[in-house]
Amino acid sequence: MKKIINNPNEVVEEMLQGMVLGHPEYLKRVEGFEVVVRKDSPKKGKVGLVSGGGSGHEPSHGGYVGEGMLDGAVAGEVFTSPTPGQVFEAIKAVDGEAGVLLIIKNYTGDVMNFEMAKELAEAEGIDVDFIIVDDDVAVENSTYTVGRRGIAGTVFVHKITGAAAEKGLELAEVKRVGEKVIKNLRSMGMSLTPCIVPAAGKPSFEIGEDEMEMGLGIHGEPGTHKETIKSADEITDHMLERILKDMEVKGDEEVAVMINGLGGTPLMELYIINREVHKKLEEISIPVYKTWVGNFMTSLEMAGASISILKLDEELKELLDAKADTPAFRQL
Amino acid sequence: MANTDLFINIIENMAKAVIENKEYLTDLDRAIGDGDHGINMSKGFQAVLSKLDDMRDKDLGTILKNVAMTLISTVGGASGPLYGTAFLRAATAVDGKMDIDKTDILNIFEKAIEGVQTRGKAQVGEKTILDSLVPAYEALKKSYEKEEGNLEAFRAAEEAALKGVEYTKTIVAKKGRASYLGERSIGHQDPGATSTYIMIKSIKNILEENHK
Numbered sequence: 001m002k003k004i005i006n007n008p009n010e011v012v013e014e015m016l017q018g019m020v021l022g023h024p025e026y027l028k029r030v031e032g033f034e035v036v037v038r039k040d041s042p043k044k045g046k047v048g049l050v051s052g053g054g055s056g057h058e059p060s061h062g063g064y065v066g067e068g069m070l071d072g073a074v075a076g077e078v079f080t081s082p083t084p085g086q087v088f089e090a091i092k093a094v095d096g097e098a099g100v101l102l103i104i105k106n107y108t109g110d111v112m113n114f115e116m117a118k119e120l121a122e123a124e125g126i127d128v129d130f131i132i133v134d135d136d137v138a139v140e141n142s143t144y145t146v147g148r149r150g151i152a153g154t155v156f157v158h159k160i161t162g163a164a165a166e167k168g169l170e171l172a173e174v175k176r177v178g179e180k181v182i183k184n185l186r187s188m189g190m191s192l193t194p195c196i197v198p199a200a201g202k203p204s205f206e207i208g209e210d211e212m213e214m215g216l217g218i219h220g221e222p223g224t225h226k227e228t229i230k231s232a233d234e235i236t237d238h239m240l241e242r243i244l245k246d247m248e249v250k251g252d253e254e255v256a257v258m259i260n261g262l263g264g265t266p267l268m269e270l271y272i273i274n275r276e277v278h279k280k281l282e283e284i285s286i287p288v289y290k291t292w293v294g295n296f297m298t299s300l301e302m303a304g305a306s307i308s309i310l311k312l313d314e315e316l317k318e319l320l321d322a323k324a325d326t327p328a329f330r331q332l
Numbered sequence: 333m334a335n336t337d338l339f340i341n342i343i344e345n346m347a348k349a350v351i352e353n354k355e356y357l358t359d360l361d362r363a364i365g366d367g368d369h370g371i372n373m374s375k376g377f378q379a380v381l382s383k384l385d386d387m388r389d390k391d392l393g394t395i396l397k398n399v400a401m402t403l404i405s406t407v408g409g410a411s412g413p414l415y416g417t418a419f420l421r422a423a424t425a426v427d428g429k430m431d432i433d434k435t436d437i438l439n440i441f442e443k444a445i446e447g448v449q450t451r452g453k454a455q456v457g458e459k460t461i462l463d464s465l466v467p468a469y470e471a472l473k474k475s476y477e478k479e480e481g482n483l484e485a486f487r488a489a490e491e492a493a494l495k496g497v498e499y500t501k502t503i504v505a506k507k508g509r510a511s512y513l514g515e516r517s518i519g520h521q522d523p524g525a526t527s528t529y530i531m532i533k534s535i536k537n538i539l540e541e542n543h544k
Contacts, residue, residue: 077408078368080372113413200358224512
């Protein structure tokens with residue numbers, strides 16, 4: 001393992017210290033906990049938004065704490081859900097007496113820990129609700145599994161619910177908007193290399209020099225199948241096809257596109273993917289309203305990418321366009 | 333059987349067994365999950381070890397509750413809430429007790445199973461903790477019904493738990509991150525069922541030592 005770290009067991013703590021020092025105008029730490037919140041938290045009368053999960057997805061989730069997006073982010077150990085106590089601290093720190101909405105990615109551990117935190121907060125009289133993001137089309141959605149995973153599309157949920165909360169909508173309304181985003185959001189990813197969790201010291205899975213893993217999640221967990229690596233356009237077409245097969249987009253409905261890098265893929269390659277996504281969407285007459293290209297939700301140093309497509313209506317367009325000012329996402 | 337000293341002894345040995353198997357459990361998890369089971373469990377039980385001295389002379393319910401809260405607040409992932417809830421429910425079976433009998437032991441297991449089922453929304457046969465925990469409980473019950481002693485009962489429980497672990501190799505995971513693999517999870521044993529087996533085996537080991 002070759003990493004710029006001091007102690008594999010201290011990576012999350014040391015990262016959080018560095019993050020707050022790097023963005024003092026946006027963030028403050030909830031002392032003693034792996035939680036960062038907006039510098040001006042709690043905002044009285046505004047619904048608080050808390051997200052989080054395992055670390056290793058930077059800039060998710062701490063990078064999206066700021067005006068127009070999240071109020072708090074909880075950082076678990078690398079790829080491990082935070083504990084209920086940590087989530088509870090985040091809820092308390094952002095509660096402006098208008099309730100708190102938890103944005104959870106659909107993983108067994110995350111859902112259980114955030115649910116337990118909700119129970120703890122409700123026992124203290126804080127109004128808490130949650131939404132579960134499950135945008136990954138690679139995973140079979142059946143009653144016999146835990147359902148689809150939440151991956152990079154989650155950042156669209158942060159952006160749009162964040163704008164809704166900033167606008168002053170109440171908890172139930174922010175939740176409604178969040179669920180609308182989730183309903184219209186699909187993603188799919190692939191990778192060329194595994195990644196190494198610092199505390200484990202070994203690659204998360206093995207993959208041949210000429211192979212790629214299709215449909216993988218963002219925790220180094222293997223995907224649905226391996227296949228021989230193909231050209232960027234072929235890979236892109238395959239992923240886009242899977243996504244569009246799973247959603248209904250009528251001719252003139254507009255979409256937002258996110259091309260997300262998993263940490264070890266250069267922007268050059270993300271732009272090459274984006275080029276093909278736009279080409280294909282134009283061919284089938286789906287207008288692209290907005291495009292995000294970058295590293296939004298990573299998987300440590302994994303090489304790979306995901307595509308997310310969000311179907312928009314007027315309300316979602318307005319919220320997507322609203323101002324956001326956070327360490328990792330700025331739209332002024 | 334147990335007075336609180338033996339109980340503390342059991343918890344201590346259980347913690348050490350989990351910590352010793354950190355790499356093994358992590359390797360199992362890397363194959364079908366996200367490769368952190370051993371790391372997280374070991375971290376949680378290290379914290380349990382450091383709190384053991386404060387638990388001495390407390391009633392059994394309080395001891396189990398302390399273990400539960402420690403696991404919930406340190407482990408994270410899916411195993412934190414699952415094992416945490418299991419210990420928390422188990423604590424209610426022996427609330428205020430300084431000694432326990434066979435009925436209490438069975439109650440502890442019943443409550444723990446109930447806890448895992450509720451929190452994880454899981455059933456036997458889905459490649460989870462339950463696939464070793466439930467057979468272990470059934471073996472315990474059967475052994476007690478035959479009027480066997482604790483050592484025999486826990487030997488039977490260990491054997492049943494191990495069989496349960498072997499069984500998990502033959503089935504498809506339906507819960508947790510392993511479920512994303514579908515058919516590809518066949519052939520791999522479940523890390524959660526394995527950690528439960530290790531814990532049950534550690535109880536048997538202590539009883540064996542005390543028996544000598």
